[in-house]
Amino acid sequence: MSRKTLTRRQFVAATAMSSTALIAAPYVRGAYAAGKLSIGFWDHWVPGANKASTDLVNEWAAKEKVEVTIDYIPSQGNKNLLTIAAEAQAKSGHDIFAMPTWWAHSNADQLEDVSDIMGKIIAENGEVNGTAKYLGTAGSKWLGVPACVGSQIKGPCSRIDLMKKHAGIDVQAMYPAGSEPKADNWTLETFLKAAEACHKAGFPFGIGLGETTDNVDTAGAIFLSFGAHLVDAKGNLTVKTDEVRQALEFYKKLIAFLPPDVAAWDDASNNKWLVSGRGAMIMNPPSAWAVAKRDAPQVAEQCWTHGFPAGPKGRFAPYLPYFWSIWNFSKNKEAARSLLIELSKPAAIEKMVVASGGYDLPAYAKLTTLKVWQEEGPPKGTLYHYPNPYNHQTLSIAASPAPPKIAQQIYAQATLTKMCLRYQQGEAMEKTLAWAEGECEGFMRS
Amino acid sequence: MADVALQPDRVGAKQPARNRSGLQRALKRKSTAAFLMTLPLIILITLLVLYPAFYSLHLATLNKSMQRFVGLGNFEFLFKRDTFWLVVKQSCIFAITAVFFKALIGFIVAHFVHNIPAKGQRKWRGMLLVPWVIPPAMSTLAWLWLFDPSYSAFNYTLSFFGIGPIPWTGDAAWARFSVILVNVWYGAPFFMIMYLASLKSVPEQLYEAAAIDGANWWQRIWYVTLPMMRNIIAITTLFSLIVTFANFDIVRILTAGGPLDHTHIFATWAFRIGIEGSDIPLGASVSLFMVPILAVAAIFILRDVNKRGNES
Structure with a gap:
């Protein structure tokens, strides 16, 4: 077999020619020239709502030549929390992940700073509400882009007929569709009287005192309405204060007018309470109303979502946002940023909100008056005040303004509802406060 | 019961052949066969049980933010x-x-x-x-x-x-x-x-x-x-x-x-x-x-x- 040897001159010439050809050749953009991107979105409970996100992502992917994979991860059974924990440990997984409430902060060190794109998004959509800032920023760093998908306010959803008949309150007149609330008299005092009247009539308010989020969120808003914080923004213990005592006293009175089994309620209990027609009010996003629309239309027709009652220190409503965050181990951060800008455009947001039947809430000031909330029904306008269009109430999260890493523990351990139950079950006030103080001290470990 | 399959000694065989017969003997041993047959399970248990167990031991020695060793x-x-x-x-x-x-x-x-x-x-x-x-x-x-x-x-x-x-x-x-x-x-x-x-x-x-x-x-x-x-x-x-x-x-x-x-x-x-x-x-x-x-x-x-x- 003959063997041809390559001379030094031939080698240099061949290398030079190949280099020239590579540099001079025209750039051919392939089908997926901009790489791959994997996304872990929250799996929406509204049928068909995921499709809006998929369509928007696919449109963007086709335009940007990015190969995209989307996983819809449910929050049932905390599957999304388990996936976040696993990806954080493995430092591998999706590029973008939908982080619920506290999880952007608890993974802050592993998330990409998206302040650069947040500037542009805020300029277009308006200022972000305070709770989204509290949960989504660490110092000057934005830990994710506030996602409209899954974000919700857990305000009162009242039965128009029962509130009018038994408590003498016209919730539609108080929160009229299409105009500003006339709710100056809608205070915790009025609320308590209404709770008593509805309880006497056999339709108690369905407010849980279990350890799941719906229960904790309501307690959080009521505590804030009294100015009651267990830990302040600087991380100091503030359990043994008059404000906390007032909040506990209020809850003790309220529990007497609630169903006897509220200590065992979970996030489904209040929904069932409303849909079954047994209660005059629950604190929930419009999911319960949407289920009633399907299963008990006569109940749905009487539902009206509105603002929280005001306490001595203001009117607070529970708000739970999601964030689309980029893991710092993502291999395609630029594409991820580009997609998040696209998903945060007003038209994209409106499309997702419409697909969710008005359930999803944008965190931006200019996007609280979309048409969908004016038109959803029956009754028409039932969701008009759901997105807080007049900033009538302060959107908040339970355990704030404590530093988020401490607040998350207070929230997850349901310290607020446990305090209320302990005190209501006969424990001395000071003993309950001492117990809560001990718990919070434990939450402060670094 | 003998654990080794009997092989007649092959006196005078060359060195590589002796090595090969050693390997064959090892493979014919019941304990080797048993080990090889259980190896997939051992690997599975190591990956799915032992590794997580030791990893959780490691995690338990870290502080809340998982950046510092805190022992017990x-x-x-x-x-x-x-x-x-x-x-x-x-x-x-x-x-x-x-x-x-x-x-x-x-x-x-x-x-x-x-x-x-x-x-x-x-x-x-x-x-x-x-x-x-x-x-x-x-x-x-x-x-x-x-x-x-x-x-x-x-x-x-x-x-x-x-x-x-x-x-x-x-x-x-x-x-x-x-x-x-x-x-x-x-x-x-x-x-x-x-x-x-x-x-x-x-x-x-x-x-x-x-x-x-x-x-x-x-x-x-x-x-x-x-x-x-x-x-x-x-x-x-x-x-x-x-x-x-x-x-x-x-x-x-x-x-x-x-x-x-x-x-x-x-x-x-x-x-x-x-x-x-x-x-x-x-x-x-x-x-x-x-x-x-x-x-x-x-x-x-x-x-x-x-x-x-x-x-x-």
């Missing part, structure tokens, strides 16, 4: 928390009570089934095993509906007799009763089938001899059946104790640890702290606390089983 600091912290001791107490109450009743019910039912004529016994065995073969997450959901705070089917039925409503999951004592009840319902068939197998292996002659000696029903159980079943009882108790201590699904679905943390056991509290509270090192420490408790139980029970094995 997490355990030191836990020992000062009232809720932790409440969880320890509840885990013990839950596991011991549930295992006791599972064993008792399993023993009684096994005797009933054993006394059913062979023809109809298979049907009963199959039916009684149903709770054990349904995935517990699914069956507990059905129990949750039965215990539902507002729409309990049990309360509905009891209301016809003027009883209730009973706060099955809303009151600490009732909630503990409910989670133990579901665990007993789920686990008793396992004891039943193990005890039934054991009962069938007791030689009939022993009972005949006891009857000739004038032993009554109780004496037959105490002096014949129980001694013959001791090893099975010990092993099933140990196995069930481990599984019950590590239970998660039943408590998580039924009460999620409430009310006021009164039904939390190690696994559910570890999940609450580690996953829901984002304090993975502390969650890992809580779950690891089960290890010494179960290790002590295992040592005592297995030592007893070995002792009896040697005596016989």
Whole structure:
């Protein structure tokens, strides 16, 4: 077999020619020239709502030549929390992940700073509400882009007929569709009287005192309405204060007018309470109303979502946002940023909100008056005040303004509802406060 | 029995051939074959059990943000928390009570089934095993509906007799009763089938001899059946104790640890702290606390089983 040897001159010439050809050749953009991107979105409970996100992502992917994979991860059974924990440990997984409430902060060190794109998004959509800032920023760093998908306010959803008949309150007149609330008299005092009247009539308010989020969120808003914080923004213990005592006293009175089994309620209990027609009010996003629309239309027709009652220190409503965050181990951060800008455009947001039947809430000031909330029904306008269009109430999260890493523990351990139950079950006030103080001290470990 | 397959010595063979025959000899050894056959399982266990176990040990030694080694600091912290001791107490109450009743019910039912004529016994065995073969997450959901705070089917039925409503999951004592009840319902068939197998292996002659000696029903159980079943009882108790201590699904679905943390056991509290509270090192420490408790139980029970094995 003959063997041809390559001379030094031939080698240099061949290398030079190949280099020239590579540099001079025209750039051919392939089908997926901009790489791959994997996304872990929250799996929406509204049928068909995921499709809006998929369509928007696919449109963007086709335009940007990015190969995209989307996983819809449910929050049932905390599957999304388990996936976040696993990806954080493995430092591998999706590029973008939908982080619920506290999880952007608890993974802050592993998330990409998206302040650069947040500037542009805020300029277009308006200022972000305070709770989204509290949960989504660490110092000057934005830990994710506030996602409209899954974000919700857990305000009162009242039965128009029962509130009018038994408590003498016209919730539609108080929160009229299409105009500003006339709710100056809608205070915790009025609320308590209404709770008593509805309880006497056999339709108690369905407010849980279990350890799941719906229960904790309501307690959080009521505590804030009294100015009651267990830990302040600087991380100091503030359990043994008059404000906390007032909040506990209020809850003790309220529990007497609630169903006897509220200590065992979970996030489904209040929904069932409303849909079954047994209660005059629950604190929930419009999911319960949407289920009633399907299963008990006569109940749905009487539902009206509105603002929280005001306490001595203001009117607070529970708000739970999601964030689309980029893991710092993502291999395609630029594409991820580009997609998040696209998903945060007003038209994209409106499309997702419409697909969710008005359930999803944008965190931006200019996007609280979309048409969908004016038109959803029956009754028409039932969701008009759901997105807080007049900033009538302060959107908040339970355990704030404590530093988020401490607040998350207070929230997850349901310290607020446990305090209320302990005190209501006969424990001395000071003993309950001492117990809560001990718990919070434990939450402060670094 | 020889463990090595006999090979005639091949005197004068070259060195590589001797090596090859050495390899062949090793491969023909029963222990090598056994090792190779179990290797996939060993790899699987190493990957899915040993690695996570050592990783959780590592996690338990880190601080909350997982950036600093704190040694046994997490355990030191836990020992000062009232809720932790409440969880320890509840885990013990839950596991011991549930295992006791599972064993008792399993023993009684096994005797009933054993006394059913062979023809109809298979049907009963199959039916009684149903709770054990349904995935517990699914069956507990059905129990949750039965215990539902507002729409309990049990309360509905009891209301016809003027009883209730009973706060099955809303009151600490009732909630503990409910989670133990579901665990007993789920686990008793396992004891039943193990005890039934054991009962069938007791030689009939022993009972005949006891009857000739004038032993009554109780004496037959105490002096014949129980001694013959001791090893099975010990092993099933140990196995069930481990599984019950590590239970998660039943408590998580039924009460999620409430009310006021009164039904939390190690696994559910570890999940609450580690996953829901984002304090993975502390969650890992809580779950690891089960290890010494179960290790002590295992040592005592297995030592007893070995002792009896040697005596016989």
